Amino acid sequence: MQVFFSIGVDALAYGMVLFIISIGLSVTMGLMRVVNLAHGAFAMIGGYIASYAARDLGLGYGFAIILAVIGTIIIAIPLERFLYRRIYGAPELTQVLMTIGITFCVIGLANYVFGPTLKTIPLPAGLQGPVDLGFRTIAAHKLFAIACGVVVALGLWFLIERTSFGVKLRASVDNTAMAASLGVRTRIVYAASFALAVGLAAFGGVIGAELLPVEPYYALRYMVTFLVVVSVGGAGSIPGALIACLLLGAIDTTGRYLVPEYGEFFFYLAVIAIVWVFPRGLLGRAK
Amino acid sequence: MSAPDIAALQPIQAARPWQRDLIGVAVILAAAIAGYFLFPDNLALLTRIIAIMLLVLSLDLVTGYCGVATLGHAALFGAGAYAAGIAAVTFGITEPLSMVAIGAIAGAVAGLVSGVVILRGHGLAQLVLSIAVIHLFHEAANKASTYTGGSDGLSGIAPDPVFGLFEFDLWGRTAYGFGIVLLVLVFVLLRILVRSPFGMLCRGIRQDPVRISAMGASVKASLIKMYVISGAVAGIGGALNAVSTQVVGLDSLSFTNSAEALVMLVLGGAGSLYGAFVGTIVFMWFEHVVSAANPFHWLTIVGALLIAVVLFAPKGLYGTAVTLSQRLTRSGP
Amino acid sequence: MSAVFAVERLKKSFGGLEVTRDVSLSMAKGDRIALIGPNGAGKTTFVNLVTGHLQPNSGRVLMGGEDISRFNPMRRVRAGLVRSFQVTRLFSEMTPEEHIGLAILQREGRSGRMAGSFRAMPQVMREMRNILETLNLSALATVPVGEIAYGQQRLLEIALALALRPKVLLLDEPAAGVPHSDTFLIENALAQLPDDLAVLMIEHDMDLVFRFAKRVIVLAAGEIIFDGSPQAVTEDPRVREAYLGSYVHASSAA
Numbered sequence: 015m016q017v018f019f020s021i022g023v024d025a026l027a028y029g030m031v032l033f034i035i036s037i038g039l040s041v042t043m044g045l046m047r048v049v050n051l052a053h054g055a056f057a058m059i060g061g062y063i064a065s066y067a068a069r070d071l072g073l074g075y076g077f078a079i080i081l082a083v084i085g086t087i088i089i090a091i092p093l094e095r096f097l098y099r100r101i102y103g104a105p106e107l108t109q110v111l112m113t114i115g116i117t118f119c120v121i122g123l124a125n126y127v128f129g130p131t132l133k134t135i136p137l138p139a140g141l142q143g144p145v146d147l148g149f150r151t152i153a154a155h156k157l158f159a160i161a162c163g164v165v166v167a168l169g170l171w172f173l174i175e176r177t178s179f180g181v182k183l184r185a186s187v188d189n190t191a192m193a194a195s196l197g198v199r200t201r202i203v204y205a206a207s208f209a210l211a212v213g214l215a216a217f218g219g220v221i222g223a224e225l226l227p228v229e230p231y232y233a234l235r236y237m238v239t240f241l242v243v244v245s246v247g248g249a250g251s252i253p254g255a256l257i258a259c260l261l262l263g264a265i266d267t268t269g270r271y272l273v274p275e276y277g278e279f280f281f282y283l284a285v286i287a288i289v290w291v292f293p294r295g296l297l298g299r300a301k
Numbered sequence: 302m303s304a305p306d307i308a309a310l311q312p313i314q315a316a317r318p319w320q321r322d323l324i325g326v327a328v329i330l331a332a333a334i335a336g337y338f339l340f341p342d343n344l345a346l347l348t349r350i351i352a353i354m355l356l357v358l359s360l361d362l363v364t365g366y367c368g369v370a371t372l373g374h375a376a377l378f379g380a381g382a383y384a385a386g387i388a389a390v391t392f393g394i395t396e397p398l399s400m401v402a403i404g405a406i407a408g409a410v411a412g413l414v415s416g417v418v419i420l421r422g423h424g425l426a427q428l429v430l431s432i433a434v435i436h437l438f439h440e441a442a443n444k445a446s447t448y449t450g451g452s453d454g455l456s457g458i459a460p461d462p463v464f465g466l467f468e469f470d471l472w473g474r475t476a477y478g479f480g481i482v483l484l485v486l487v488f489v490l491l492r493i494l495v496r497s498p499f500g501m502l503c504r505g506i507r508q509d510p511v512r513i514s515a516m517g518a519s520v521k522a523s524l525i526k527m528y529v530i531s532g533a534v535a536g537i538g539g540a541l542n543a544v545s546t547q548v549v550g551l552d553s554l555s556f557t558n559s560a561e562a563l564v565m566l567v568l569g570g571a572g573s574l575y576g577a578f579v580g581t582i583v584f585m586w587f588e589h590v591v592s593a594a595n596p597f598h599w600l601t602i603v604g605a606l607l608i609a610v611v612l613f614a615p616k617g618l619y620g621t622a623v624t625l626s627q628r629l630t631r632s633g634p
Numbered sequence: 635m636s637a638v639f640a641v642e643r644l645k646k647s648f649g650g651l652e653v654t655r656d657v658s659l660s661m662a663k664g665d666r667i668a669l670i671g672p673n674g675a676g677k678t679t680f681v682n683l684v685t686g687h688l689q690p691n692s693g694r695v696l697m698g699g700e701d702i703s704r705f706n707p708m709r710r711v712r713a714g715l716v717r718s719f720q721v722t723r724l725f726s727e728m729t730p731e732e733h734i735g736l737a738i739l740q741r742e743g744r745s746g747r748m749a750g751s752f753r754a755m756p757q758v759m760r761e762m763r764n765i766l767e768t769l770n771l772s773a774l775a776t777v778p779v780g781e782i783a784y785g786q787q788r789l790l791e792i793a794l795a796l797a798l799r800p801k802v803l804l805l806d807e808p809a810a811g812v813p814h815s816d817t818f819l820i821e822n823a824l825a826q827l828p829d830d831l832a833v834l835m836i837e838h839d840m841d842l843v844f845r846f847a848k849r850v851i852v853l854a855a856g857e858i859i860f861d862g863s864p865q866a867v868t869e870d871p872r873v874r875e876a877y878l879g880s881y882v883h884a885s886s887a888a
Contacts, residue, residue, distance in 0.1 A: 049425055100612060106424060107370045108611055111567055114372075114560055115607030122601025234556065238432040245422075245429040279440040285433040286418055293422045498739045498747045501732060508725040515685075515723070516740050516798060517711030523746070 408536015
């Protein structure tokens with residue numbers, strides 16, 4: 015029972031971190047139809063900035079998070095402007111090559127600037143140690159990650175379902191040409207959602223640093239994990255992404271607890287099985 | 302132009318590809334001999350380039366000719382390498398040609414398995430499946446350490462002399478010659494394949510799969526067939542690597558190896574066997590020089606190279622050269 | 635009468651919406667039938683049901699008496715049911731020669747051969763040249779399709795279908811996208827189709843329909859409301875209502 019509970023909490027925390035990082039990817043893929051393999055690189059950049067701010071500059075955790083989100087968006091803007099815009103609507107192979115090129119560059123530079131070692135982001139006192147829930151205690155930072163995931167999910171739901179930006183975004187996802195002819199400035203919607211996606215990735219990278227440690231190969235190591243969330247959940251679907259994250263979080267965590275000697279074997283096997291059964295995603299729309 | 306003119310043109314059209322193939326073989330042999338005399342101390346590197354060339358050729362078959370985007374192609378190469386290595390170390394099959402044959406068969410089987418899996422999805426799902434496949438193979442090889450040596454790699458592969466005559470020497474001369482012969486054989490067979498009706502069918506699949514099925518041909522069955530052939534080619538490359546280096550490492554089954562093969566293919570120009578050659582040579586020679594100078598920056602440079610190719614030479618080096626020369630000959634007379 | 639092709643009581647609904655209700659028709663060798671109908675009549679759904687890209691809720695599709703309802707699209711083609719596309723689907727980097735060569739080899743079950751070339755097969759070359767000659771495409775035989783004019787691509791689309799030697803040919807708006815001044819090219823090509831081939835043409839261009847078809851079928855709201863001679867179709871009150879009614883409705887809505 016204790017094991018079951020631990021697996022449950024870990025899986026939920028891991029799933030929520032996955033969700034925060036991947037949801038932006040899902041939205042931009044649904045919107046711009048760009049297979050963005052570099053999405054994990056943005057989460058990694060966020061992690062590095064936060065680590066630098068909190069550990070080397072001694073800034074507070076909250077401040078480090080804000081700095082990470084803003085810093086990553088600032089880094090991403092020229093990339094969107096000069097590289098991503100060239101591949102909107104391009105064949106998939108072109109998109110794969112471009113974004114994997116960006117990933118390799120980011121890894122190489124991170125390796126050069128920060129070295130190959132793991133970077134930690136010191137947690138504030140409030141998030142260290144366990145929290146007593148009355149019947150169980152769980153690590154505070156995991157609880158924090160779960161709470162952040164819930165807040166992000168609700169916030170996104172509100173943004174997309176209840177605001178005028180959300181209306182424009184949904185219209186653009188459904189039919190970009192139609193939305194443009196109705197006066198939606200799709201270019202701005204594109205840019206805003208790209209920034210939102212990158213910012214969320216950076217946020218998730220910082221929040222999840224305890225579970226997905228920040229190191230140069232981060233962007234490559236979790237590439238398939240983030241992509242599979244979108245693929246399984248269906249591009250552009252928030253509930254789909256949430257279900258996919260919780261499912262994958264559960265599978266990965268259970269595997270680590272029960273059969274650690276097999277590494278990620280069962281995780282990838284599950285990925286293949288899920289995509290095999292749902293080639294269009296759990297809640298994906300038929301093309 | 303009237304019909305008789307077309308008929309008169311026909312024999313020339315039919316003869317030209319064969320002449321080009323002969324020139325191709327001659328160029329490979331000339332380059333091989335030049336490499337032997339120019340870089341006598343780097344024969345091991347040249348042999349590795351040949352092995353990787355086979356991987357890139359194999360990738361070209363599914364990506365360049367059939368249009369399947371995959372980031373998991375090293376699975377086929379690694380399967381060939383491990384099969385040849387395990388055959389030698391565990392089962393004592395050390396005859397090099399048998400090892401290559403075993404590598405080809407294992408590669409073909411791996412090609413069948415990953416083809417069936419990868420072709421289940423389209424677009425993003427296909428890509429995700431391909432990445433999952435290479436990781437799955439990697440984890441499996443890591444776990445099966447009794448046979449594969451796990452993360453330490455599989456060592457102690459000691460192939461017999463080729464035909465009992467040519468011993469694998471310290472300088473890698475035999476391995477180099479062995480590799481060149483394999484490469485030329487594979488090249489000739491693949492030229493025949495890509496020009497055959499089946500090759501034409503596959504090019505059609507890349508350009509419009511819906512039309513192919515409206516002609517009554519099975520897209521999926523054809524792609525899986527091509528995957529099996531591609532697997533055999535990659536498996537030969539893997540086996541060559543095992544025979545020549547006498548070790549097999551987990552890196553042969555890595556995502557990075559898969560991605561680099563794709564980079565080489567695109568750098569040279571997908572959809573042309575010559576493009577695969579050019580891309581592999583340029584990339585690997587570049588890697589050799591750069592990583593000797595500054596290994597930290599290698600990945601950055603690969604990334605920048607990729608972005609540059611996408612932006613400035615989407616047809617790759619060979620493809621761009623062909624387009625340029627066509628433009629010159631067209632505007633010439 | 636020997637029906638080479640028939641559909642029996644075909645029904646298809648999406649959700650609660652019945653798009654095809656109880657459609658039956660049969661075709662004999664050499665038939666030249668035009669299927670027309672106002673927008674939203676269910677023509678596209680009907681084509682997809684026939685080619686096997688959609689499964690009907692009930693009803694059957696027959697070729698020469700054999701039930702092919704369970705066949706996938708590929709097997710239907712092999713059984714002799716070939717279609718052309720409303721928007722040309724061709725291989726832009728390949729030449730007309732290669733298109734036709736591939737189609738002939740596919741028909742003969744030789745498209746999977748991994749050695750040789752159709753250029754070295756005299757009877758394939760002969761047939762290919764005949765087909766290209768018939769459709770006036772000989773001069774373009776070795777030009778990549780991406781570089782030839784759209785009207786000629788439409789002809790190649792027909793040539794490709796012919797090379798498969800179908801028993802039944804489904805032409806989905808063969809003149810779509812061709813300038814009106816050039817439709818005679820398509821018309822001439824259609825006149826060259828083999829006499830024993832049964833052709834079902836879906837078309838909007840009424841001039842083409844009247845010149846080509848010996849029989850006209852009108853589909854409206856998922857039902858066949860008229861099946862008869864081209865002369866009688868314009869006089870039929872239900873047809874007039876289907877077309878003019880929807881026209882009146884559309885203009886009042888706008």
